[in-house]
Amino acid sequence: MAWHVVIAGGGFGGFYAARTLEKVLPPQAARITLVNDVNFMLYTPLLPGAAAGTLEPRHVVVPLREELKRTHLRLGTVLGAAPQDNTLEVRTLKGTVEELSYDHLIVALGSVSRTLPIPGLAEHGIGFKSLPEAIELRNHVLRTLEVAETLEDPAERKMWLTYVFVGAGYAGLEGLAELQDFAAEVIELYPRCRTQGMRWILVEARDRIMPEIPEPLADFATRELRGRGIAIRTGTTLDAVTADEVTLKGGEVIPTKTLVWTAGVKPHPVIARLGLPLDRQGRIEVDATLRVDGHENVWALGDAAAVPDPAKKGKSASPPTAQHALRQGKRAGKNVAASIGSGKVKPFTFKTKGVFVDMGQGQAVATTLGIRWRGVPAWWLARSYHLAALPGTKRKWRLLVDWNIQLIFGRDTSELGGLGRAPGLGADPTAGDTPVAEAAPREPVAPS
Template identity: 60%
Template sequence: MAWNIVIAGGGFAGATVARTLEAMLPRQSARLSLVNDVNFLLYTPLLPEAAAGTLEPRHVVTPLRDILKRANLRIAVVDAHDPAARTVGITKHTGESETIPYDHLVLAEGSISRFLPIPGLSEHAVGFKSLADAIYLRNQVIETLETANATEDPDLRDQLLTYVFVGGGYAGLEALAELQDFAADAMEHYPRARLHGMRWVLVEAADRVLPEIDQGLADYAVKELRGRGIDIKHGTTLEEVTATSASISTGESLPTRTVVWTAGVVPHPGLRKLHVPLDERGKVKVDSCLRVEGMENVWALGDCASVPDPGGGVCPPTAQHAVRQAPVVAANIASAIGIGADSPIEFEYRGGAAFVNLGRYKAVGRIGNHNFRGFPAWWMARTYHMSQIPGPSRKIRAAVDWTVSLPFSRDLSELGSIGRPGVLDPETYERGGSHRPAG
């Protein structure tokens, strides 16, 4: 008999479970299905470098078909679950629905940006979670530099050259650091903008940044960034956003046309449709073996699960945790179907080395009690990422990007028109346009 194992979500957690099960289970013993809404895995730790142009955007994603050896990839959304019948419902991009039976179900749906009802936020701010966000922000920085260099209006220059990031987790801090470093290098081509000067502000509600890593390393990263003139405001919240300003809780109104919202993540809201127990934050409740509470054959991990941290509390939403939880889920499913260990194993990872990228060839990191900074930290982080990026072709492409960018200056092409085909109608050219409007 072949067991049906269905994995919902193909990010770090789901793809690693699939790969590990492919290696552990004999082909005839299990049918593996991985359901994901897109056909690639986004390697988020390198997203800030894609935004800064150090890496080609396509090189920070790996097609799931390259990662999987025999699991059946279904491009669809899991949107229904019947635990009694042991089935999940999926909806494909064509709109067709299908019901898939399972013997074991793995939930690995990840997270989305946390949203708060702040006036103007949804209209005027952007997030930083997807490849589209990264490409947009790079173009936005280049466009603001170009316009600030061209205008004679000092107030407009203020708005264009002030960049506000809200939320000091990995995503916000690394995105700000990489983009500021990119803009600082690019400035040599924009003498009038350079004379005016830029302002980069990080607004963080808590009294520290980088809650995902230990305080010492977080403080070290803050010191580095403040040394570069970046204004890091702890204990401060965003109150309102308009097209030309961001008001913050200190009473200040920052003139800006770029507000990046990176104030944490929440579990994927699609989990609410799946009849599994959720905690107060919407994360799937699991025990230390990553089995969903009260369910014999449903497992959850990664950002969408409330996994007990062996060090106390629950695990932070990091890729490092997701990829280490995956072999535990795989081993426990194998054990449940009579392969490998007799009893389930517990998740025991306590965190190890951590690195924070702060720009091209700049990073801080800690291994054990040793802190590293500058190029050595950047190089160590690259070595780690090289070992983690799935697929040999993406590893090589990323290494080539890093090497090729060494002797050359930054690429300043503004490619905001990508994905928007040109128009055929000559009247549009007469009006000064050449592309179809976005969306």
């Protein structure tokens, strides 16, 4: 009888778990089912490129059906689980709810943005974790330029041309740097905005940016961003947000229409409904082999799990990075195969060997095997790494073509915010249904 292995979540961890199982287990030994809410894996390190219009959005995702050969892809939303009965509860695309039985379950459902109860944040902040958010942000920046160009009052124009990011980890730093690079290029097409200039501000609660990289490299990144006119405010927190301003700790008020929230992640809310043991931060508790405490046939990894970090001798959890999730996915795949009788269950042993932070404009910082890189060499290394790491030959070629086309022709400035949201037949075209970001509630455009 073939075993049934179910993987919940097809991101970095789940995708690599499925791929590994396909490699190490013969087809007759196990049936593999991957449950994911979309039919692709988002390659998040390329998300800032999609937001900045350097990369075509479809080129920063990996279609799961193309890359997985014998895994059954079940599109649906995981709603919960009953580990005592070995079942996973899934809402299908048809809207029905089904119980999926498994012999082994791998949980790789990732994380969501960690928001805080800051007044106005939920209503006016924009996240930067998913593809829709990245594209919305790009369209929002273009719309702020369009509006600012029509305004007579310089103070009001300044408000529309001020962009505040909160959180200086990977997402915040790379997202801000790439978007500022994009805006600095396209502002040439907006004469009034060009004369006025833009304000970009990065706010970080800790006393330095990018705790994931060594301090000298973070200092270099800080200097580089400041050199581009970006204000970096460390040791500062956000107190409140409204449609027209943000208030920082100490009472400083910054008029703005854009607040991007990238201050950390927390496990996906469905994790709490799986009947599995959780740590204080809501992550699934696993041992060094990724097996869930007290559950012989359930494994968890990636941002959703507290995997003991081998670099810290297991004393704290591994950081929420793609590098860790994908290697944990491979290890979970091998350990499930071993439990079924092919190989030996082993602990997760990966320690980070390199880090890349791409800041656009040919600028990046990186460490590889203890060597520190800055500027153009680091940028080139970062791009080469992602080109090598992105799964699928077709995707790699598309990535290469996008990067080179952008270097030659620059970026496109069309704002296609209505894509995928066609008005109904017979809808009133003057009804004003142009999508507007939450951070910029719909307002009449002032006459020019």
